[in-house]
Amino acid sequence: MGRPAKVRALWRWTGYLAVATVFAIACGFLSNWQVNRLHEKEHIQNLITSNWDADPLPLAEVVPTAGAFEASREYQPVTMAGEYLADEQVLVRNRPRSGQPGFEVITPLKLDSGLIFMVDRGWVPTGSAQDLPDHVPAPPEGEVSVTARLKPGEPELPGRSAGNGQIATVHLPDLASRVDGESYTAAYGLLMSEHPAPAEARPLPALQPEINEGMHLSYAIQWVLFAVLAFAFLGYAARQEYLAHNADDPKVRAKLEKREQRRRERKTDADAEDEILDSVL
Incomplete structure (x- = not known):
C-alpha cells in the first residue's frame, strides 16, 4: 500500500472512529436517561411508602x-x-x-x-x-x-x-x-x-398509586452494550481489512490457514452431509 493510500485509509478509519465515538456518547446519554427515569420512579415509590x-x-x-x-x-x-x-x-x-x-x-x-x-x-x-x-x-x-x-x-x-x-x-x-x-x-x-359523615355514600376514595419501575434498568444496560459493540465491530472491521491487505504476508497467511482449519474442525456432521449433498446435486 502506497503512502497516499495509507493516508486515505488513516483518514477513513479516523472518521469511522469518530462516528463510533459519537454513537457511544449518545448511547451513554440514553443509558443515563434511563437510569434517571428509574431513580425518579423509585423516589416516587419511596415517597408514597413513607407518606401514605x-x-x-x-x-x-x-x-x-x-x-x-x-x-x-x-x-x-x-x-x-x-x-x-x-x-x-x-x-x-x-x-x-x-x-x-x-x-x-x-x-x-x-x-x-x-x-x-x-x-x-x-x-x-x-x-x-x-x-x-x-x-x-x-x-x-x-x-x-x-x-x-x-x-x-x-x-x-x-x-x-x-x-x-x-x-x-x-x-x-x-x-x-x-x-x-x-x-x-x-x-x-x-x-x-x-x-360528620355525609347523608349518602361519598364518591369512591382515591386509590394508592402503584408505581411500575418498568424496563429502565434493562434498557440502560442495553445502551451500554450497544456502545461497547460499536467499538468491537470497529476493531473487527479493522482487523479484517488488515488481513485482506496483507494476505501475501507469510505470517498473515499462516493465521488465515489456521482460522480456516479451525472452521473446518468445527463443522458438524450435518454440515458434512450438506456438503456431500451439494456436491452430488
Missing part, C-alpha cells in the same frame, strides 16, 4: 402558606376544619378508574381561618345515558372535620376545554378564580375521611 399511611398533621403545619408546597410532603395526611362550599363544586373530566370513564369531584372547603382549600372528595362514574355522572353525592352540611392526603396542583393544559361546572385538570389557580376569598394554589387534598 403517616400520622395526620394539621394543614397549617405542613402547608404554612397558601402559595407554597414542598414536594416531599406529597401524600402526607393533614387535618383541617371548615365548611364545604357545595355550590362551588366542580367535576374534573377524563378521570378513568379501572377502565371505566368518570370524574373527580372537587369541593372547596372554607377553613375556620378563612382560607379556602380544594378537596377531591373522590370519583364518580360517567352516566349511562350522558357525558355526566348520573348522581354526585352531596358533601356534609355545616362545620366538618376533614382528613386528606396532600397533592400538588396539576399544570394547565392549553387547548383543553370543559363544560359548565367542569375542568380539564386540577389547575389550582383556575379553581381559585371560581370562588370568593383567598385559596391554596399549590396543593389540594385527596379526601380520606370527613366528620
Whole structure:
C-alpha cells in the first residue's frame, strides 16, 4: 500500500472512529436517561411508602402558606376544619378508574381561618345515558372535620376545554378564580375521611398509586452494550481489512490457514452431509 493510500485509509478509519465515538456518547446519554427515569420512579415509590399511611398533621403545619408546597410532603395526611362550599363544586373530566370513564369531584372547603382549600372528595362514574355522572353525592352540611392526603396542583393544559361546572385538570389557580376569598394554589387534598359523615355514600376514595419501575434498568444496560459493540465491530472491521491487505504476508497467511482449519474442525456432521449433498446435486 502506497503512502497516499495509507493516508486515505488513516483518514477513513479516523472518521469511522469518530462516528463510533459519537454513537457511544449518545448511547451513554440514553443509558443515563434511563437510569434517571428509574431513580425518579423509585423516589416516587419511596415517597408514597413513607407518606401514605403517616400520622395526620394539621394543614397549617405542613402547608404554612397558601402559595407554597414542598414536594416531599406529597401524600402526607393533614387535618383541617371548615365548611364545604357545595355550590362551588366542580367535576374534573377524563378521570378513568379501572377502565371505566368518570370524574373527580372537587369541593372547596372554607377553613375556620378563612382560607379556602380544594378537596377531591373522590370519583364518580360517567352516566349511562350522558357525558355526566348520573348522581354526585352531596358533601356534609355545616362545620366538618376533614382528613386528606396532600397533592400538588396539576399544570394547565392549553387547548383543553370543559363544560359548565367542569375542568380539564386540577389547575389550582383556575379553581381559585371560581370562588370568593383567598385559596391554596399549590396543593389540594385527596379526601380520606370527613366528620360528620355525609347523608349518602361519598364518591369512591382515591386509590394508592402503584408505581411500575418498568424496563429502565434493562434498557440502560442495553445502551451500554450497544456502545461497547460499536467499538468491537470497529476493531473487527479493522482487523479484517488488515488481513485482506496483507494476505501475501507469510505470517498473515499462516493465521488465515489456521482460522480456516479451525472452521473446518468445527463443522458438524450435518454440515458434512450438506456438503456431500451439494456436491452430488
